[in-house]
Amino acid sequence: MKALTWEGKQKIGLTNVRDPRILSGGDVIVKVTTSAICGSDLHLYDGYIPTMKKGDILGHETMGEVVEAGPMVKKLKVGDKIVIPFDIGCGKCHHCKEEEYAACDNSNPNALIPDKLYGSAGAAAFGYSHMMGGYAGGQAEYIRVPFADTNSLVIPAGVEDDKVLFLSDIFPTGYMAAENANIKRGDTVAVWGAGPVGQMCIRSAFLLGAERVIAIDHYDGRLRMAQEGGAEVINYEDVGSYVGLVDELKAMTGGRGPDACIDAVGLESHGQSVTAGIDRAKAAVGLVTDRVEALRMAIMACKKGGTVSMPGVYGGVADQFPIGVAFGKGLTFKMGQTHTQRYMKPLLDLILADKIDPSFVITHRVSIDQGPEAYKRFSDDKDEVIKVVLKMH
């Protein structure tokens, strides 16, 4: 089968590999119909995530049709159309039973690495480094899904792929970020990063009762899409990325600051301040891994007693973290990988009830053969390219 493989920093291969097969009783094999390139795939592309190996199959936003099921699979059958969550839960450990799937104890066969690095290992994920389990991803014609009863959502017949594909990651991620922001009716929510996750945060914040959402980015194309979703927008290059932006946000909120701030940027944050420059220099020579300028601004702008929610991916250590500001204002922080499986069904119901159609975020549709080129375009042209989906068959 054809698959997109990681071949080193900023190198993506289109590779012919063996088809996957059932390796354990709870597995299914899925013929992939549609897959997407995620903003977090660009962290891999740019070499920010350790423990990738040349030849690893990428992709963690995947859907398709079950073509084979292992003997322990109970809920799925051949022919079912399913969406596959990006993170892998076993469904049986204490955390999975509590619906904390991203904290699954059992799915990561390489748990020793994160156990040493982070103190304990979270769930594995598809196509996202050997530290995260090393599972082959879904930017391929077929994918093997372990613990498949837990890691699937059956889609009713007749629903088009593009409407439900993002239940695999970015819609639950944006929704959980908005939920983590403790939004109360009438609140103003600021969202850093108007990429695909940021766009889902904006829509989700409104669904959860926010009165105003303010989107912050420096790509006009992305800000236009945010505006179409009802957000007010700030291009931080127009106001200055630190003091200027904080002043602007306070001016827009009666001097209080936003009630909640969502950092949908993560570890490759841009920005123009001195600390952002230091981050870039240190990251370039390997002294820090995570550039946290957006997070710093969110902390600085947030109202006293407010909440900072962090769906953006972080992987290592950060510098110049304004802990005194956070303490002084008594902020609450919520963060972490998305418990995708918890959100898939309720969010499917919202889609089927026409409350939201997440396909608005798609700007490009290409075939798998055009995958390597699509990575490059996604990386180079963030203004025009917001979300790329890959059609597999």
Added chain:
Amino acid sequence: MTQPSTQEQTGQPKTEAGLKSQKAVRPQPTNFDKEPSKIAATVGVPREAAYLFFRDLENLPSFMKDLKSIEVISETRSRWTVEIKGISATWEAEITQDIPGEMIAWESVEGSEIQTQGAIWFRTAPENLGTILNLELEYKVPGGKLTELVTALSGESPAALAFTNLRRLKCLLETGEIATIEGQPSGRDQDATLIEKH
């Protein structure tokens, strides 16, 4: 004026929940020959079930890496075979301590070509969390032709092997499977071909 209840309030929690959870975490029997290993996992099955699964030594190869087989010879004696990269070794082990529901310790018999010992401890976890397992595995490098095998067997360290095997045991007991990626395709396979690269 002192409140008569002050002393009680500053003591240990007296609520039912408090007493329960204290009892659950209190170290259980102390008649072990040695202290439990620090390699621990909490497994969501009852203590008796975890003990019985492990005590049937023929179950061990289903989760212990590179352990090919265990043949039970008698109540306390068993024959272990490991195989790594085509090299294999066999030794006999004797159970040296067996406290039903609490711990099992074993070691290779004198004169074995590989000297190894191990122990597992079982304690009831707090609330509904199941059983706390502590696992210790030791492989002594005897020198000579088997050194390479033993090094491969223990990986980075005996502690790393115990950690990995304990996680695999937990996964098997909780899910009936062991999470794996062995056998999945990748671009590193010999038969993989790169069509193009950007």
